[in-house]
Amino acid sequence: MVFNSLQFAWFFILVYALYRVLPHRAQNWLLLVASYYFYAAWDYRFVTLLAASTLVDYTCGRVLGAMQDERRRRLVMWLSIGFNLALLGFFKYFNFFADSFQALFAAIGWQVDDVTVRILLPIGISFYTFVTMSYVIDVYRREIEPERHLVDFAVFVAYFPHLVAGPILRATALLPQIARPRRISAEQIREGLWLMAWGFFQKIFVADNLAPVASHVFAPDTHATGVNVLLGTYAFAFQIYGDFAGYSNIARGTSKLMGIELIENFRFPYLVTTPQAFWRHWHISLSTWLRDYLYKPLGGSRGTAWQTRRNLLVTMLLGGLWHGAAWTFVLWGLFQGLLLILYRPFEPAFAALAGRRGPAAAVQRLAAWFVMFHLTCYGWLIFRAPSFATLREMTGSLFVNFAPATMDVTGLLVPLLLYTTPLVVVHLVEARADDVLVVPRLRMAVRYSVYVATLYLILLFGNFGGSDFIYFQF
Amino acid sequence: MRVRRALLIFAIAAAQFALFEIALRLWGHSEAAPSFQALFMPDPVIGYRLRPGARTRFVTDEFEASIAINAQGVRDDVAIGPKPPNERRIVILGDSLVLSVQVDLQQTFGRLLEARLNSGGGAIRYRVINAGVQGYGPVEELLFYRQYARAFEPDLVIATLFVGNDAEEAVASAPKLLGAARPLADALSNSMMTRLRRLVRRSMVLQLVRLRIVAVTDRLSNWIAPPEPPLQSYAEQPAARIAEGLRIARECVAAIAADAAAGGARTMVMLMPARFQLDDTDYGHLKRAVEGAGGKLVRDAATERFDRALAELPLPRFDALPPLRAALPGPDVFFQKTVHLTPRGHDVVARALEEFIRRQGL
Numbered sequence: 001m002v003f004n005s006l007q008f009a010w011f012f013i014l015v016y017a018l019y020r021v022l023p024h025r026a027q028n029w030l031l032l033v034a035s036y037y038f039y040a041a042w043d044y045r046f047v048t049l050l051a052a053s054t055l056v057d058y059t060c061g062r063v064l065g066a067m068q069d070e071r072r073r074r075l076v077m078w079l080s081i082g083f084n085l086a087l088l089g090f091f092k093y094f095n096f097f098a099d100s101f102q103a104l105f106a107a108i109g110w111q112v113d114d115v116t117v118r119i120l121l122p123i124g125i126s127f128y129t130f131v132t133m134s135y136v137i138d139v140y141r142r143e144i145e146p147e148r149h150l151v152d153f154a155v156f157v158a159y160f161p162h163l164v165a166g167p168i169l170r171a172t173a174l175l176p177q178i179a180r181p182r183r184i185s186a187e188q189i190r191e192g193l194w195l196m197a198w199g200f201f202q203k204i205f206v207a208d209n210l211a212p213v214a215s216h217v218f219a220p221d222t223h224a225t226g227v228n229v230l231l232g233t234y235a236f237a238f239q240i241y242g243d244f245a246g247y248s249n250i251a252r253g254t255s256k257l258m259g260i261e262l263i264e265n266f267r268f269p270y271l272v273t274t275p276q277a278f279w280r281h282w283h284i285s286l287s288t289w290l291r292d293y294l295y296k297p298l299g300g301s302r303g304t305a306w307q308t309r310r311n312l313l314v315t316m317l318l319g320g321l322w323h324g325a326a327w328t329f330v331l332w333g334l335f336q337g338l339l340l341i342l343y344r345p346f347e348p349a350f351a352a353l354a355g356r357r358g359p360a361a362a363v364q365r366l367a368a369w370f371v372m373f374h375l376t377c378y379g380w381l382i383f384r385a386p387s388f389a390t391l392r393e394m395t396g397s398l399f400v401n402f403a404p405a406t407m408d409v410t411g412l413l414v415p416l417l418l419y420t421t422p423l424v425v426v427h428l429v430e431a432r433a434d435d436v437l438v439v440p441r442l443r444m445a446v447r448y449s450v451y452v453a454t455l456y457l458i459l460l461f462g463n464f465g466g467s468d469f470i471y472f473q474f
Numbered sequence: 475m476r477v478r479r480a481l482l483i484f485a486i487a488a489a490q491f492a493l494f495e496i497a498l499r500l501w502g503h504s505e506a507a508p509s510f511q512a513l514f515m516p517d518p519v520i521g522y523r524l525r526p527g528a529r530t531r532f533v534t535d536e537f538e539a540s541i542a543i544n545a546q547g548v549r550d551d552v553a554i555g556p557k558p559p560n561e562r563r564i565v566i567l568g569d570s571l572v573l574s575v576q577v578d579l580q581q582t583f584g585r586l587l588e589a590r591l592n593s594g595g596g597a598i599r600y601r602v603i604n605a606g607v608q609g610y611g612p613v614e615e616l617l618f619y620r621q622y623a624r625a626f627e628p629d630l631v632i633a634t635l636f637v638g639n640d641a642e643e644a645v646a647s648a649p650k651l652l653g654a655a656r657p658l659a660d661a662l663s664n665s666m667m668t669r670l671r672r673l674v675r676r677s678m679v680l681q682l683v684r685l686r687i688v689a690v691t692d693r694l695s696n697w698i699a700p701p702e703p704p705l706q707s708y709a710e711q712p713a714a715r716i717a718e719g720l721r722i723a724r725e726c727v728a729a730i731a732a733d734a735a736a737g738g739a740r741t742m743v744m745l746m747p748a749r750f751q752l753d754d755t756d757y758g759h760l761k762r763a764v765e766g767a768g769g770k771l772v773r774d775a776a777t778e779r780f781d782r783a784l785a786e787l788p789l790p791r792f793d794a795l796p797p798l799r800a801a802l803p804g805p806d807v808f809f810q811k812t813v814h815l816t817p818r819g820h821d822v823v824a825r826a827l828e829e830f831i832r833r834q835g836l
Contacts, residue, residue: 006690444479444482445486448483448486449486452483452490453490456490456491456494459682460494460498460679460682460683464689
C-alpha cells in the first residue's frame with residue numbers, strides 16, 4: 001500500500017476517523033493493528049519478520065535495563081545487533097554477495113555452483129532494523145530507559161507513517177509521544193495537511209513526471225551526448241529528491257494529523273555549498289544514525305587526520321551499501337566519502353564565507369554552490385547508472401562528447417524546467433525564511449494562492465500512473 | 475470571517491483557473507485541447523463524427539501536423555465533388571490509424587497510396603479518400619459508410635480494422651446497429667448533462683479534470699472488483715466477448731461489402747497491428763503487465779484471430795504487420811508516445827498496400 005494510492009486514502013480516512021474518537025491506550029492498539037495491516041498489504045509473510053525483530057529487541061531492551069554486569073550487557077547488545085544485521089544481511093545482501101563471489105571465481109576460471117537462492121527483499125527492512133538497533137544501543141548506553149509496554153514498543157517500530165521508508169526514528173523522539181496522551185492542535189492539522197499536499201506534489205508532479213525523462217537517458221545503449229547526460233542527471237537528481245522528500249513529507253504530515261511529530265528528513269539539500277552540509281540536509285535521519293552509531297563508535301574525528309579520513313570512508317561506504325545491494329551504490333558511497341575528505345580542510349573557509357556580506361562573497365557562494373550541486377549530481381549519475389559500463393560511457397560523454405548543439409530541448413530541457421521550477425521557487429522562499437514550514441505561516445492570500453496552485457498542478461499535470469517510491473527498495 | 479475566507483479562496487481558484495486555461499491553450503497541445511475537440515461533432519446515428527469545415531494545428535513534443543476537415547466531414551483540404559468519368563475512388567474506412575492526426579495529410583498512407591497509383595500516368599486517375607475517424611470501430615465504420623461515405627461513389631472500399639481493440643469496440647458499439655444512438659442523443663440534447671459536457675469540452679482545464687475523475691473511478695472500480703488482464707484480444711484465453719466482437723466485426727465488414735457491391739464497388743480488408751507487435755520494449759512492458767494481472771499475452775494472437783474470423787468472407791485481406799515488421803530494424807514506424815504510425819510507417823504501409831491492390835487487380 002503506497003501513500004499515492006486510493007487504497008491508502010481509504011485506509012487513512014478509516015484509521016483517522018477511529019483514532020480521533022478513541023482514548024489514548026485504544027489509539028495505540030489501533031495504530032499497532034493499522035500498522036501491521038499496512039505492512040501486510042505488501043506481503044503478509046514478512047509480518048513475522050517485523051514481529052520477530054520487535055520481540056527480540058523489546059526483550060533485549062528489558063534484559064539490558066535489568067542487568068548491571070557490563071560484560072553481559074555488552075553481550076546482549078551484540079546479540080541484538082547480530083540478529084538485526086543477520087536479518088538485513090540475509091534478506092538484502094545474500095544474492096548480492098553470492099553473485100559477486102560467483103563472478104569473482106568465474107573470472108579466475110573456477111566454476112562454482114549457482115548458490116543464489118531467490119530471496120525477496122522484505123520492504124522497509126533497512127529502516128526498521130536500524131530503528132530497533134538504535135533503540136537497543138541507546139538502552140545499552142543508558143541514554144534511555146527500556147520501554148515496558150510491549151504495545152507501545154511495537155507501535156514505535158511499526159508506526160505506519162515511517163515504517164517502510166523512514167524517517168529512521170529514534171526512541172528518544174518517538175517513544176515518549178506514543179506513551180503519553182496526545183493533543184492535536186489546529187496548527188498541527190494545518191501543517192500536517194500542507195506537508196501531505198506538498199509531499200504528494202513532490203512525488204506526483206515532480207518525481208513521477210521526471211522519472212521517464214531520466215529513464216530515457218539512463219537506459220542501456222542510449223549513447224546520449226554529454227549535454228543530454230547532464231540534463232538526464234539533473235532530472236534524476238530532482239526525481240530522487242522529489243520521491244524521497246515527498247515520502248518523508250507525507251509521512252510527517254500524516255503523523256502530525258495524529259499529533260505525533262516526526263523529525264525533518266530533508267532541508268533544501270541542493271542549496272548547500274559543501275558535502276558536510278549536504279549530509280546535514282539530505283536524509284537527515286540516516287546521516288545522523290550513521291554518525292551516532294557508526295562514525296562516532298569508530299572514533300569519529302577524535303583521532304589523527306588519517307583515522308578521521310578512514311572513519312569517514314568506512315561510514316560512507318557502508319552508507320552506500322545500505323542503499324542497495326549493488327556495486328554502483330558502493331562506488332557512490334566511496335565517492336561521497338572522498339568528497340567529505342577532500343572538502344574537510346576547507347570547511348572553516350566555507351563557514352566563514354557563509355557569514356560574509358557583499359557582492360564578492362555572494363559570487364563566491366554562488367560558485368561554491370554551483371560546484372557542489374554538480375558534484376552531487378555526478379554522485380547521482382553513479383547511483384543511477386545501471387552498470388559500470390554505462391557509467392563509464394556517460395562520464396565519457398560528459399567530458400569528451402558534450403555536443404551542446406545536440407541538446408534535446410523538447411524531450412529533456414522543457415520537462416525539466418516545467419517540473420522543477422515550482423519546487424525550486426518554494427524552496428527558495430523556505431530557505432530564505434530558514435523554515436521548511438514557512439508556507440502555512442505566509443499571509444492568508446499568499447498562503448491560499450500557494451495551496452490552490454499546488455492542488456491545480458497536482459490535478460492537471462500530476463503523473464497518476466506513477467510508480468512505488470524509490471526508497472522502498474532500500 | 476469564514477465567508478470572507480471562502481470568497482478569497484474562490485477568487486484565487488477562479489483566477490488561477492483562468493491562468494491555467496490560458497497557459498494550456500497557448501502551450502498545452504493534446505487531444506484534450508478544445509481546438510482538437512472542436513474537430514468532432516455529435517451525430518445522431520454514429521454518436522459523433524468529424525465536423526465539416528473544422529481546421530486545427532496539432533502540436534506535441536513528438537510531432538506537428540495541420541488537420542483540415544472538408545465539407546463532407548472527412549480529412550481533406552478540398553470538398554469531394556461528383557466523380558469524373560476517368561476517376562477511380564478508393565475510400566479507406568477506419569479509426570485514428572487511418573485518420574492519422576500525427577502527420578500532415580500528404581504523409582498519410584492514403585495520400586501516399588494515391589500518389590503511387592497515379593505515378594504511372596495513364597488515363598485513369600485515382601483518388602484515395604481518408605474516411606478514418608478517431609475512436610471508430612467496425613460498427614461505426616459500417617454506419618459511417620451508409621450515412622456518408624457511400625455518397626463518395628467509391629470503386630474500392632478498404633475496411634481497416636485495428637486488431638488491438640476493434641473486437642472489444644464492436645461489442646461496445648453493437649447497440650448502435652439497432653439505432654440506439656438516436657434516442658440517447660435526443661434525450662440528452664437539451665439536458666444538463668449535455669450542457670455540462672459542452673462546457674467541459676470547451677475548457678482544457680476541465681477536460682484534464684474529467685480525465686482525472688475517470689482515472690480515479692476506474693481505479694476505484696478495479697479496486698472493488700479486480701480487473702481482468704488487459705489486452706484481451708491478445709490473451710491466451712480471451713474473454714467470451716472477444717469471440718462475439720470478432721463475429722460482429724465480420725458481420726459489419728460483410729454488410730459494408732454488400733452495400734459497396736450494390737453501388738458497384740469492391741471491398742477489401744486491411745488489418746492494422748498494435749505497436750507492441752513490432753516494438754520489443756513495448757512488448758516486454760505489456761507482457762509483464764498482463765502476467766502481473768494473471769494473464770498471458772500472445773504477441774500476434776489478435777491478428778491471427780481477425781484473420782481467421784474474416785477468412786469466411788470472400789474478400790481480399792491485407793495484413794500490414796508483415797511489411798511493417800520487414801521494415802525493422804530501422805527508423806521507427808510508430809511514434810514513441812502514441813500508438814500511431816510515423817511518416818516512415820505510413821510510407822511502408824502505402825508501398826505494401828499499392829503492391830497488394832495491383833497484385834489483386836483491385
